[in-house]
Amino acid sequence: MLFFSFFKTLTNQTVTIELKNDIRIRGILKSVDQYLNIKLDDVEVLELDKYPHLSSVKNMFIRGSVVRYVMLPRSEVDVGLLEDATRREAANQAGKAR
Amino acid sequence: MERLSLNDNPGNAQQQRNPQQQQQFQQQNALGPGGPQPTPGPPQLPPQMFTTAAQLLDLTDKKLVLVLRDGRKLIGVLRSWDQFANLVLQDTIERIYAGKLYADVPRGIFIVRGENVLLLGEVDLDREDDIPSTVTKASFEEVYELKKKEDDQRKSSDKKRNTELQALGFEPEHSGEILF
DSSP states (O other): OHHHHHHHHTTTSEEEEEETTSOEEEEEEEEEOTTOOEEEEEEEEETGGGOGGGTTEEEEEEOGGGEEEEEOOGGGOOHHHHHHHHHHHHHHHHHHHO | OOOOOTTSOOSTHHHHSOHHHHHHHHHHHTTOTTSOOOOOSSOOOOGGGGSHHHHHHTTTTSEEEEEETTSOEEEEEEEEEOTTOOEEEEEEEEEEEETTEEEEEEEEEEEEOGGGEEEEEEEOTTTTTOOOTTOEEOOHHHHHHHHHHHHHHHHHHHHHHHHHHHHTTOOOTTTTSOOO
16 A cells, blocks of 8 residues: 555656556646556647547546556655655565564 | 545544644644634545546546557547446447558447556547547548558567567566557
């Protein structure tokens, strides 16, 4: 659930998402759910001429399972805090497994 | 489910505050009803906003482009869905692209299993007729023939690349899963 919470803190930020089929989409992160499905507003498709079917799309629901990367604004991510939280989550998981 | 916004009550967030904060809260409230409203911590968003259902609710009854994992592009009106993003589309057309050409095929009603969904985009009705000048409409037969040729070409080049990669010890990316 850590990354779900993490993405929730990034709502209303501009992010770029790369899908597993190489499409890159930039937009404002509006919502995310437990599967890391992502809702983007004001989308802009990079290299749009390769993907003409997306030319008139204004907002988008992307299924979490097809996302390869999410590129985030550097200034909005507290890397130290995130590292801490991931370690704590990992420790929790290890504790539960025992 | 009703529509939710940032201004909604975050629900049980009030109960999660620790006793110390609660006390502070009461002290601030003691200033009287005219006093400044306390703003404890960052704004809490209603948890119901972060569900698949809430995301798809906004798209219901809208004209959408649906891209499937096998590369099909369907354009239709979203009528129903569930938490797995299983979808029902009405008045669907399939738009086939090949080279610089495209063609529309009327298809009707679609029930799509969620795992095949790549993305769903809401069509901006003001811009839907602005088809990029890089593609032109053609007859179905013409586009279909061209597409078949393209697909065959891609299949053989993918196969070649994958066998070369496998010989080098690489597992091909998203193997077993078709993605276009």
